[in-house]
Amino acid sequence: KHHKYSALTSFSDALDLASDQREIQHVCLYEIGWCSMIELNYGEAYRAFERLKTESRWSQCYYAYLTGACQGATGDLEGAIVAFKDVQRLFKRKNNQIELFSTKKAEKLRSPSLSKELCILSVIEILYLWKALPNCSTAKLKTMTQVLQGVDDASCEGLKNLLLGAINKCLHNTKDAIQYFHLAAKDEVGRLSNSYVQPYSCYELGCVLLNSPESAGKGRMLMLQAKEDYAGYDFENRLHVRIHSALTPPRAAVQP
Structure with missing residues (x-):
């Protein structure tokens, strides 16, 4: 706990000190945004990402998406819809996975039925995809579970x-995690709106099963299925890298 708090303080101090160094400021803003998302401090996160959206040259489209998700998570849905409209306007790189993903998600969220819960779901999704859930405290993970169950x-x-499976995996509730991953892997409706959910669920289920000797064979099978049976979804190569490293036994240390 203390460690994370001091990281946020240090980045805030650095931000003040770097007033004439744009790049350093942007690194600090990015870290403040991420630390705040991990802490579920949506207001703080949205302010950091909003500055990056206007100032950064890296990917304004992605920052606009993060701004909208965090802003909506605070309950400011009107502001979120404005940010989600910006995503489309700032979409520049047609072959960039992150921008494509941000644009598709923003288009779906920009509807009159937008809710605070859906925005929080989107924040948790980002934390999951960027492998940040293991950095979240038990208390925050439990809060996420409550919000998700209400969606x-x-x-x-x-x-x-x-996401519920991934959170339960972090909380070491293996039985619940397995159940949620099973449900996610079977979901055909979601396949249309979130194409990566099925292959990723298959992979996650494989990961959990690989961990115990009696189900390792089934785990490997699911991993291969995740790799072979699906194509053309978001972050496909990223998943292939994860599958490869999960299936490759760690090599014994080679003597130099």
Whole structure:
């Protein structure tokens, strides 16, 4: 706890000190945004990402998406919809996975049925995809579980179960994690709206099963299925890298 708090303080101090060094300021803003998301401090996160959205040259489209998700998570849905409209306007790199993902998600969220819960779901999704959930405290993970269980939207059902599985995996509730990953892998409706949910769920289920000797064979099979049976979804090569490293036994240290 203390460690994370001091990281945030240090980045805030650095931000003040680097007033004439744009790049350093942006690194600090990015870290403040991420630390705040991990702490579920949506207001702080949205302010950091909003500055990056206007100042950064790296990917304004992605920062606009993060701004919208965090802003909506605070309950400011009107502001979030404005940010989600910006995502489309700032979409520049047609072959950039992160920008494509941000644009598709923003388009879906920009509807009158937008809710605070859906925005929080989107923040948790980002934390999951960027492998940041293991950095979240037990208390925050439990808060996420409560919010997700309240999301009632058929098009997000698979994603919701994938995220609940990932959170339970972090909390070492293996039985619950397995159940949620099973549900997510079976969800056909979600396949249309979140194409990566099924292959990622298959992979996650494989990971959990690989961990115990009696189910390792089934785990390997699921990993291979995740790799072979799906194509053309978001972050595909990223998943292939994860599958490869999960299936490659660690090599014994080679003597120099």
